[in-house]
């Protein structure tokens with residue numbers, strides 16, 4: 001449906017009318033940065049300000065009345081005097097009782113209230129400060145859910161490729177469930193769903209989700225919330241962050257100068273969206289990567305249990321369908337970056353019945369049934385508990401070996417996918433005309449940087465895992481497997497030699513060192 005927009009120049013009028021107080025700050029449109037990325041609007045200082053560590057009170061830059069803060073609680077308050085909002089929230093059941101669900105539905109009502117496409121005798125919702133404020137939101141967001149089909153292809157081999165597919169599927173499910181739940185409400189049927197007059201589309205739902213994701217804050221008192229005007233603050237990290245958000249004792253949301261910081265007129269006032277966030281999260285939720293960023297920091301991938309695993313199903317249930325692996329660059333004790341990994345499923349995938357893992361069904365006190373997991377004679381409470389028990393087991397070295405090979409296989413598949421596109425993408429990068437005819441240059445540049453960051457972390461993870469496998473002290477019974485893994489033996493799968501790991505950017509000669517597959521290692525070590 002068409003949306004209504006207001007220019008940023010009219011925001012001061014809205015802000016006066018609604019009791020938002022500004023002190024020495026203004027809103028400004030920035031436009032494109034040096035990488036071609038559109039930063040949109042932001043907040044700048046109009047006065048000189050400073051705050052010292054010894055100040056008794058914070059220097060407040062923006063103060064927003066509590067009833068404008070959009071949280072689960074305020075949506076529920078708005079719903080008391082807005083029948084349409086209340087009806088949709090109730091129809092959506094549990095979804096409407098979560099902060100995200102309630103806020104998304106509230107925004108949907110405001111967009112419907114404003115849309116020139118939804119003209120009928122029935123005006124959707126009740127006019128409130130947010131019905132006007134949503135008109136100051138950007139017409140589009142640079143988030144992956146808004147990438148064109150060609151831009152999405154550039155994500156091949158990155159961790160966002162799968163995450164985006166899952167997100168789109170989940171947005172579609174949500175959209176279908178809104179239709180199912182509200183089609184019996186006459187105005188929803190007429191204005192949203194009817195073939196002739198209905199104007200609500202999945203694109204509208206994606207827009208609302210992106211607005212929430214890229215502008216939502218976690219406030220100390222109100223929890224997950226959208227705060228008008230503070231949501232105009234752009235991100236920076238480290239020392240350059242000038243401001244932080246808070247709630248004061250009267251329940252107002254405030255933007256305050258960080259202690260010990262100064263502001264000069266014209267200077268941008270930024271907040272931190274989270275200094276530790278991985279590149280994938282910045283790109284996925286906010287659609288950009290910070291200027292100075294060079295590292296992915298963390299990569300989350302999915303892991304499949306091999307299809308021939310007889311315990312595949314209970315293993316997945318035991319891990320509550322969490323099939324993720326997190327690869328993380330961490331500072332080691334000698335200050336070098338070391339790659340660590342975390343995955344509940346990887347450890348569970350590495351052990352089987354013949355090793356001592358048993359699944360059964362136990363009766364619960366209310367007469368139901370639940371999965372019971374045992375390692376040898378011990379009852380296992382959670383995948384994490386299993387990992388602790390395994391670390392004290394005589395099989396630990398073998399299990400570590402299996403886990404490392406499982407992970408190596410997964411990482412190499414990912415690197416292969418990433419590399420497949422590297423040459424064509426590098427060629428496009430050198431041909432500005434081709435690039436601009438196919439992609440938005442800012443989006444292309446961001447994805448290009450992102451691919452390099454994830455490629456480097458994956459390479460480092462492979463390198464470290466190979467090192468770790470070499471360092472696992474093997475029991476004598478495993479000498480042969482070790483030899484197979486390093487120099488000799490039957491080999492079925494190619495791995496990279498640590499000294500010539502695939503370079504994402506350069507085209508170094510690839511030297512192969514053939515290793516066994518996870519299945520081989522698992523099966524060969526099962527009898528030991």
Ligand SMILES: C[S@@+](CC[C@H](N)C(=O)[O-])C[C@H]1O[C@@H](n2cnc3c(N)ncnc32)[C@H](O)[C@@H]1O
Nearest residue numbers: 039040041214215231232233234235286287288
């Ligand atoms: C909370 S909003 C900030 C206000 C937004 N710039 C606007 O025009 O309404 C977050 C969005 O601003 C943009 N943004 C924030 N910080 C940025 C930065 N350092 N570089 C590029 N874009 C940034 C991204 O599009 C992000 O999704």
